[in-house]
Amino acid sequence: MNFLVIGGDAAGMSAASRAKRNMPEMNVTVLEKTHDVSYSACGMPYNIAVPEKAIEDLVVRQAQVFREKQGINLLTGHRVESIEPKEKRVAGVTYEGEKFEFPYDKLLIATGGSPIVPDLPGFDLPGVLVLKNLDHGRKIKAYMDEHPVKKAVIIGMGYIGLEMCEALRARAMEVAMVKPNLNFIPWMPDELSDEVQKEAAANGVALHMGHSVRKIERANSSLAVVCEDMTLEADMVIVAIGITPNNELAIKAGLETSVKKAIAVDRMLKTSDENIYAAGDCADAYHVVTGEKTWIPLALRANRAGWAVADNICGSQMELDGVAGTSVFKVFELEIARTGLTLKESKESGFDPADIVIKSRSRAHAHPGSTTIYVHLIGDIKTGRLLGAQMVGKEGVAHRISAAAVALHNKMTVERFSQTDFAYAPPFGPVWDPLLTAANQLLKKMP
Amino acid sequence: MNFLVIGGDAAGMSAASRAKRNMPEMNVTVLEKTHDVSYSACGMPYNIAVPEKAIEDLVVRQAQVFREKQGINLLTGHRVESIEPKEKRVAGVTYEGEKFEFPYDKLLIATGGSPIVPDLPGFDLPGVLVLKNLDHGRKIKAYMDEHPVKKAVIIGMGYIGLEMCEALRARAMEVAMVKPNLNFIPWMPDELSDEVQKEAAANGVALHMGHSVRKIERANSSLAVVCEDMTLEADMVIVAIGITPNNELAIKAGLETSVKKAIAVDRMLKTSDENIYAAGDCADAYHVVTGEKTWIPLALRANRAGWAVADNICGSQMELDGVAGTSVFKVFELEIARTGLTLKESKESGFDPADIVIKSRSRAHAHPGSTTIYVHLIGDIKTGRLLGAQMVGKEGVAHRISAAAVALHNKMTVERFSQTDFAYAPPFGPVWDPLLTAANQLLKKMP
Numbered sequence: 034m035n036f037l038v039i040g041g042d043a044a045g046m047s048a049a050s051r052a053k054r055n056m057p058e059m060n061v062t063v064l065e066k067t068h069d070v071s072y073s074a075c076g077m078p079y080n081i082a083v084p085e086k087a088i089e090d091l092v093v094r095q096a097q098v099f100r101e102k103q104g105i106n107l108l109t110g111h112r113v114e115s116i117e118p119k120e121k122r123v124a125g126v127t128y129e130g131e132k133f134e135f136p137y138d139k140l141l142i143a144t145g146g147s148p149i150v151p152d153l154p155g156f157d158l159p160g161v162l163v164l165k166n167l168d169h170g171r172k173i174k175a176y177m178d179e180h181p182v183k184k185a186v187i188i189g190m191g192y193i194g195l196e197m198c199e200a201l202r203a204r205a206m207e208v209a210m211v212k213p214n215l216n217f218i219p220w221m222p223d224e225l226s227d228e229v230q231k232e233a234a235a236n237g238v239a240l241h242m243g244h245s246v247r248k249i250e251r252a253n254s255s256l257a258v259v260c261e262d263m264t265l266e267a268d269m270v271i272v273a274i275g276i277t278p279n280n281e282l283a284i285k286a287g288l289e290t291s292v293k294k295a296i297a298v299d300r301m302l303k304t305s306d307e308n309i310y311a312a313g314d315c316a317d318a319y320h321v322v323t324g325e326k327t328w329i330p331l332a333l334r335a336n337r338a339g340w341a342v343a344d345n346i347c348g349s350q351m352e353l354d355g356v357a358g359t360s361v362f363k364v365f366e367l368e369i370a371r372t373g374l375t376l377k378e379s380k381e382s383g384f385d386p387a388d389i390v391i392k393s394r395s396r397a398h399a400h401p402g403s404t405t406i407y408v409h410l411i412g413d414i415k416t417g418r419l420l421g422a423q424m425v426g427k428e429g430v431a432h433r434i435s436a437a438a439v440a441l442h443n444k445m446t447v448e449r450f451s452q453t454d455f456a457y458a459p460p461f462g463p464v465w466d467p468l469l470t471a472a473n474q475l476l477k478k479m480p
Numbered sequence: 481m482n483f484l485v486i487g488g489d490a491a492g493m494s495a496a497s498r499a500k501r502n503m504p505e506m507n508v509t510v511l512e513k514t515h516d517v518s519y520s521a522c523g524m525p526y527n528i529a530v531p532e533k534a535i536e537d538l539v540v541r542q543a544q545v546f547r548e549k550q551g552i553n554l555l556t557g558h559r560v561e562s563i564e565p566k567e568k569r570v571a572g573v574t575y576e577g578e579k580f581e582f583p584y585d586k587l588l589i590a591t592g593g594s595p596i597v598p599d600l601p602g603f604d605l606p607g608v609l610v611l612k613n614l615d616h617g618r619k620i621k622a623y624m625d626e627h628p629v630k631k632a633v634i635i636g637m638g639y640i641g642l643e644m645c646e647a648l649r650a651r652a653m654e655v656a657m658v659k660p661n662l663n664f665i666p667w668m669p670d671e672l673s674d675e676v677q678k679e680a681a682a683n684g685v686a687l688h689m690g691h692s693v694r695k696i697e698r699a700n701s702s703l704a705v706v707c708e709d710m711t712l713e714a715d716m717v718i719v720a721i722g723i724t725p726n727n728e729l730a731i732k733a734g735l736e737t738s739v740k741k742a743i744a745v746d747r748m749l750k751t752s753d754e755n756i757y758a759a760g761d762c763a764d765a766y767h768v769v770t771g772e773k774t775w776i777p778l779a780l781r782a783n784r785a786g787w788a789v790a791d792n793i794c795g796s797q798m799e800l801d802g803v804a805g806t807s808v809f810k811v812f813e814l815e816i817a818r819t820g821l822t823l824k825e826s827k828e829s830g831f832d833p834a835d836i837v838i839k840s841r842s843r844a845h846a847h848p849g850s851t852t853i854y855v856h857l858i859g860d861i862k863t864g865r866l867l868g869a870q871m872v873g874k875e876g877v878a879h880r881i882s883a884a885a886v887a888l889h890n891k892m893t894v895e896r897f898s899q900t901d902f903a904y905a906p907p908f909g910p911v912w913d914p915l916l917t918a919a920n921q922l923l924k925k926m927p
Contacts, residue, residue, distance in 0.1 A: 043911075073844055073845050073846060073906065073911075075844065075904070075905060075906050075911075076844055076845070076846055076847060076906045079847060079848075079906055079907070080846070090846045091845075091846055093845055321901070331904070332904055332911045333901065333902065333904050333911050333912065333913075333916075334901070336911055336912065337899070353899060354896065354899045354900070355901075356901050357900075357901035358901070359901040359902060359903045360903060360904075360905070361903035361904065361905045361908055362905050363905060363907050363908075368908075370903055372901070372903070397520055397522065397523055398520050398523070398538075398540055399520060399523055399526075399527070399537045399538055400523060400526060401526075429878075429879055431876075431879075431903055431905070431907075431908035431909075432876055432878075432879035432880045432883070432903070432908065432909075433879045433882065434903045435880065435883040435900070435902040435903050435913065436879070436882040436883040436885070436886045438883070438900060438901050438902060438903070439883045439886040439887050439890070439892075439897070439900050440886050440890075441901075442892075442896070442899070442900050442901070443886070443887075443890035443892065445886075445889075445890065449801065449889070450886070452784070452800060452801045452889070453801070453804075453882070453885060453886050453889050454768070454780065454781070454802075454803050454804035454805070454806040454819070454885050454888075454889070455780065455806060455882040455885060456806045456807060456808035456817055456819070456878055456879070456881045456882050456885070457522070457778070457779055457780050457807075457808065458522060458807075458808045458809050458810060458878070459520065459522050459523045459526055460526070460810050460878075461808055461810075461815070461878035461879065462878075462879075464490075464520075464522075464779045464780055464783055465780065465783065466780075466882065469780075
């Protein structure tokens with residue numbers, strides 16, 4: 034059997050490795066357009082923060098290990114340009130300009146996502162950079178090595194933008210962030226969002242909400258980010274306004290797409306073509322709360338989906354439950370986490386949500402070093418179900434959220450969740466865990 | 481309605497407060513034999529570690545607040561000596577020696593537990609101390625204030641003993657621990673237990689496993705803990721070999737008991753008498769994994785059970801799911817957590833367990849500051865169910881365990897648990913959370 038994989042990052046290499054482990058006799062070929070495979074994309078902001086670290090430190094497994102130890106035919110510098118589903122064949126061109134064709138019995142599209150760059154003047158100027166793949170990180174580090182970057186502007190305030198603002202402040206740059214939305218973290222209630230905003234401001238980040246960028250211009254020896262009502266000077270601009278699924282090959286091949294035009298896959302990761310799977314940031318998923326399709330491109334899903342594809346082409350019937358939209362990120366000393374639906378998403382999905390924001394503590398009454406933990410919890414009045422949770426705090430947030438995620442996978446009611454047996458000891462929280470306190474309070478609003 | 485509560489700590493005061501909130505017109509009387517109510521017993525080791533802190537810092541709410549703000553008839557120094565279920569009346573004697581009687585419509589027994597003290601010579605000597613209630617903590621601090629305590633011996637290596645060894649080391653004492661069992665933490669696999677043992681030893685605690693204490697003697701100006709094959713000198717001895725439920729009143733009143741002679745209660749916390757409830761360390765609980773009765777006296781259950789009693793006497797039908805046996809404690813820089821059944825308990829409960837120990841990391845590949853996390857995971861081969869989890873590590877252990885606890889409440893299979901959407905970001909763990917890696921590995925042993 035020929036198993037062909039397009040894309041050599043998380044989903045692609047997970048699938049290739051596992052397929053080879055499952056069935057060592059299988060022909061597994063991976064076509065990767067860049068020269069980088071299997072790296073920790075999420076680690077890039079933390080690597081960029083440290084000038085003396087090589088970006089290659091983020092490589093999890095070297096290409097030669099895949100080739101020599103695992104027997105995977107891993108071809109870098111191979112850009113696929115078309116998939117021909119009827120002929121079960123892909124065609125493309127190498128970095129050196131040579132054309133190639135590969136047949137397949139089973140194909141995995143793991144082409145990932147690309148940063149969105151607005152079609153506005155100046156976004157192609159030198160020093161205007163994005164961050165998604167390893168080469169982006171390499172370019173950012175090189176730019177900072179080669180230019181005297183004292184001032185940076187980050188366009189966008191999503192988690193990549195926020196992680197980057199911490200990285201650039203660690204390198205002693207002046208950092209300004211700008212975006213059109215007036216709300217700092219619009220998917221969180223103000224009480225939580227305000228804490229993160231204060232943390233960024235306290236760490237010297239200038240935040241400009243409510244400003245649409247019109248263009249970027251050269252200004253003196255550097256750049257100017259021009260909004261309608263103000264201009265920000267910058268030696269470097271990071272554009273971090275989101276990503277979009279790399280769906281071009283799939284669409285050209287006639288495959289179905291869904292939310293945000295991500296490639297549509299079933300619970301076994303199969304696309305609308307019997308022999309083609311998709312996994313990672315290019316593919317959609319079922320949401321465990323709504324049961325509907327969603328597109329939440331994150332690393333764990335990519336790895337898990339890659340594995341499931343390998344198992345399924347090897348004869349298993351591996352159906353994935355889906356995603357709860359669990360994520361966590363760090364902004365200076367704060368941990369910010371969420372799982373499940375936001376209040377807005379709850380309403381849009383047809384639930385009748387009640388929600389609550391509570392303040393609790395990261396350690397017990399009278400225990401030194403305790404800090405505030407904010408919890409936002411959402412439940413459905415009609416069914417009693419827990420719909421989502423969000424947390425902000427200096428400690429004890431990142432891992433607590435996973436308990437709520439497990440509850441969402443089980444479609445627990447807020448009442449049953451409020452009864453769960455959480456861990457307690459004074460150094461780690463109050464007797465009633467902040468999530469349980471939130472559940473107890475939320476129940477009062479769910480008659 | 482007269483609601484009478486025996487015992488003024490976690491379960492008792494939770495029930496009294498909530499009953500009064502539910503029904504302000506209710507007569508709520510609490511009879512507490514000591515003069516302390518509503519304190520954080522679990523905080524005592526951390527308080528004892530700091531000489532200048534008053535033990536009263538651990539009081540969560542003052543007696544006068546319960547009396548004046550909440551309208552609870554809180555009577556301290558009132559020791560109940562008998563319950564007469566037919567007459568619906570309790571009788572006792574005050575600290576000052578006066579007899580009293582109180583009628584009730586509904587009674588809650590929240591008498592807690594008492595430290596086990598072996599019936600051996602010398603355990604009644606001055607300087608031989610236990611730790612369960614606030615007065616015990618007060619006595620330990622007073623003893624240390626009044627005597628030159630340079631050497632301490634702790635008998636027992638359970639979590640109270642281990643928390644106390646850290647507290648006493650913080651006060652620069654020489655600390656030795658002794659117990660008959662050869663295994664340091666017998667309910668954990670060696671790989672995990674060894675890490676904790678190394679941590680205690682590295683912090684200067686002398687550990688003597690496999691030694692039965694025969695007696696305690698006066699020696700020079702201090703004490704000698706005499707084992708059959710060695711003698712340990714001490715200026716103070718802490719006896720921490722476990723607790724036993726305070727069931728005497730219940731047994732005298734003819735109420736049923738169960739595991740470890742804890743007072744037997746149903747899911748609504750009702751005893752074998754229609755009008756008598758029991759909650760807290762004196763009462764049993766259902767285990768969410770086995771569905772059988774168990775006795776795991778911990779703070780969260782006590783508070784939750786107190787609330788449920790209040791709701792039930794006020795007309796709700798509040799049934800508690802039970803306990804998963806989730807707990808966490810800290811030994812110097814290590815977090816040690818568990819939930820569900822141990823391997824031994826799994827076998828004893830009739831399961832056919834498979835288990836795995838894995839080593840993972842507390843932060844992502846290439847992220848600075850990462851430390852080892854050990855996970856022990858247990859599943860049932862017959863049903864595929866997750867049965868228990870244990871973790872040891874320097875960070876990221878305390879709250880992760882609650883995710884496994886939520887899974888146990890939902891009777892998840894290891895396979896479904898392995899599919900849950902945990903939070904990931906490089907500062908907080910690897911892409912595959914240590915619990916998920918353990919689940920993935922365990923699945924290979926569960927055909």
